Amino acid sequence: MRHRRPEPPAEPLLSVRNLHVVTAQGRELVRDVSFELAAGGTLGIVGESGSGKSLTCRAILDVLPPGLNIASGSIRFGDVDLSRLDTASWKDLRGKALSAVFQDPGSYLNPSIPVGRQLVEAIRATLRLGRTAARDRALELLRQVGFEDASVVYRQYPFELSGGMAQRVLIAIAICAGPRLLIADEATTALDVTVQAEVLDLIDRLRRDQALTLILVSHDLAVVSQICEHVIVMRDGAIVDAGPTRSVLGNPQSAYTRSLIEDHAVHTIESACPTSVSGKRTPLLAVKGLHAGYGIRTVIEDVDLELAPGEILGLIGETGSGKTTLLRTILGLIPTASGTIELDGARIDGLKAGPLRELRRSGALQYVFQDPLRSLDPDLTIAASVTEGLHLRGETDGASIAQALGEALQAVGLDAALASRLPRHLSGGQRQRAVIARALALDPRVLLLDEPVSALDAVNRLHVLKLLRGLAQEKGIAQVFISHDLGSVAGIADRVAVLYRGRIVETGPADLVLANPSHPYTRRLLAAAPRLSAQRSEAPAVFTAH
Structure with missing residues (x-):
């Protein structure tokens, strides 16, 4: 009987060997990173902020921030040594063979230019097509990334798009020249659960349809476990664990990996605890019959909510549901159309400039924005x-x-x-x-928290959530907590309110709403939330780490 000879291992499409990235002062930020990835492979890179995930990918693309350099090591793409390419050679390679999608589409799309024109510019820069052919290709790409009304989106400006729509446009730009390797660096971090699921499905479908090799950078282990066959865990610039996703998550070899898994398990939808605010209490903040919006467009309709001292209310809903508009209206940044807002029994809606200024100076109501870097004066x-x-x-x-x-x-x-x-x-x-x-x-007496942990890794997220919970319990600070991460809401909130198209469609104790939702929309949100899974199938011989 003739025995079939085993298939030789796949040749790596990408080979990173002993990569070291340093500052101008010589401080190492990436230390001795080595891995190989064959064509068609999917690799997740996870770790907390500052672990070197993004810097490793930026080194591969030769787009390191100013002041950082590759001190030693090699990066090969097929038979090309990327670390030796000059600027002209990179122009022929970047976007065509290697491409990337980054976290914040607002930072990469020009707000003053329609998205179709930006997509056409990217196509013409990489494929050298004429304007008509480039426009046809742009419309085809918009349809390919899920826009049924591609011709409408083509004419829209970035500020007219939701976060998920803008991210789809960035993906269209990234794949316009048919790259072989796509790096998605925190591409779903700031998206709500349903849009995140849609974008992940899109990336996975494009990977299969176009035979893309994918590197997915994320601080969310659950996201990586849903889509990646292999995973690298980084800490302090070095690889501390690597291998098939099933093996790394099912049998982690590093104490740090085990801690990441444990931290993730602390705040899951299933971990919601019974409310700690018991009995009928006089509300500190009361919103009744609130309607608000922008100009003639109504965003918030007939919203009622109450918040007791020391209580945390989790506010959930998709992008565009009105969560941020509600908080900004409570703070007086957006005028009310009708309804009332009371703080400790006193009306604060419709205040004139002087009293409103005094309310803000008092600090009783404080707003914590989503992006801390943009919230702080850089100087x-x-x-x-x-x-x-x-x-x-x-x-x-x-x-x-x-x-x-x-x-x-x-x-x-x-x-x-x-x-x-x-x-x-x-x-x-x-x-x-x-x-x-x-x-x-x-x-403050009330904190209005707008996605305060969306951009944080599991370790920092856990620290901030513990901090907020402690402020409620020890100082009695009431909080409205917006998050697209339902696990974070489950881990911190006493009650949950679900906002859908400007209306609260379900509210109640967090453990009851998240365990047994009554509204179909709530059930859809919960179904879309990623779960940590060690069952991801593996493709053999596509990945090795050293």
């Missing part, structure tokens, strides 16, 4: 940012201000030594703590 130190509100309120006593700064930093667990640094010198988790410290310095 102010952390100390100056945290105490800015105290100065605006007219406080001049240096000792009192210094004490408030120290107490705020201590409350969020931020090292006092970081107070003299600028925001860009802090990690994402540290910046988010600084933003919360700025709010706490004014001794």
Whole structure:
């Protein structure tokens, strides 16, 4: 009987060997990273902020931030040594053979140019097509990434698109020249669960239809487990665990990987705890029959909600459901069309400029925005940012201000030594703590939190959630907590309100709503949430790490 000879191992499409990335001062940010990935493979790279995930991918694409350089190592794409290419050679390769989709589409799409024109420019730059052929290709790509009304989207500006739609446009730009390798760097991080599921399905479908090799960078283990056959876990610039997704998640070899899995398990939809705010309590914040919007467009319709001292209300819903509009209306940034907003029994809706300014200076209501880097003045130190509100309120006593700064930093667990640094010198988790410290310095009674953990890895997310829970329990600070991460909502919220097309369609204790939702929309949100799974199928001989 003739035995069939085993297939030889697949040749790597991408080979990274002993990669070291350093600062101008010689500090190593990526240390001795090596891996190989064959054509058609899917690789997830996970780790907390600052672990070197994105820098590894940017080194592959030769788009490292200024001041960073590859100190040693090699990167080969097929038979091409990428580390030796000049600028002209990269122009012929980047976008055609290697392409990328990054986290924030708003930073990569020009707000003043229609998306169709931007897509045409990318096509003409890489494929050298005429305008008519490029337009036809652009419409084809828009349909390919899921736009049935491609001709309408073609004429729209980026600010007219939702986050998920803008991300689809970026994907269309990334694949316009038919690349062999696609790097998706946190491409679904800021998206709600249903849009995230749609974008992940799109990336996976495009990978299969176009025989793409995929590297997916994410701080979310559940996302990686849904789509990637293999995974690398990074910490402090080095690989600490690697292998088939099934093996790494099912039998992690690194204590750090085990901690990531455990941290993920702490906040899942199934982990919601019974409410800690019991009995009937006088509401601190009460919203009744609220209608609000932009001009003649109504976004919030007939919204009622109450918030007791020390209570955390999780507000969930898809992009465009009105979550942020609701918080901005409560704060007075958007005028109410009708309805009332009361803080401790006093009406705060419809305030004139003077009383509204006094309300904001009092600090009773504080808003924590989604993007901490954009929320902080890049030219102010952390100390100056945290105490800015105290100065605006007219406080001049240096000792009192210094004490408030120290107490705020201590409350969020931020090292006092970081107070003299600028925001860009802090990690994402540290910046988010600084933003919360700025709010706490004014001794707030209500925190309005708009996606405060969406851009954080599992470790930093867990720290911030523990911080917020402690503020509610120890200081009695009431909170409205917006998040597309239903696991985070389950881990922190006493009650949940579900917002759909501007209306609250379901509300109740978090454990009951998330375990047994009554509204079809809530059930759809829960069904779309990614779950950590070690059952991802594997393709043999497509990946090795050294």
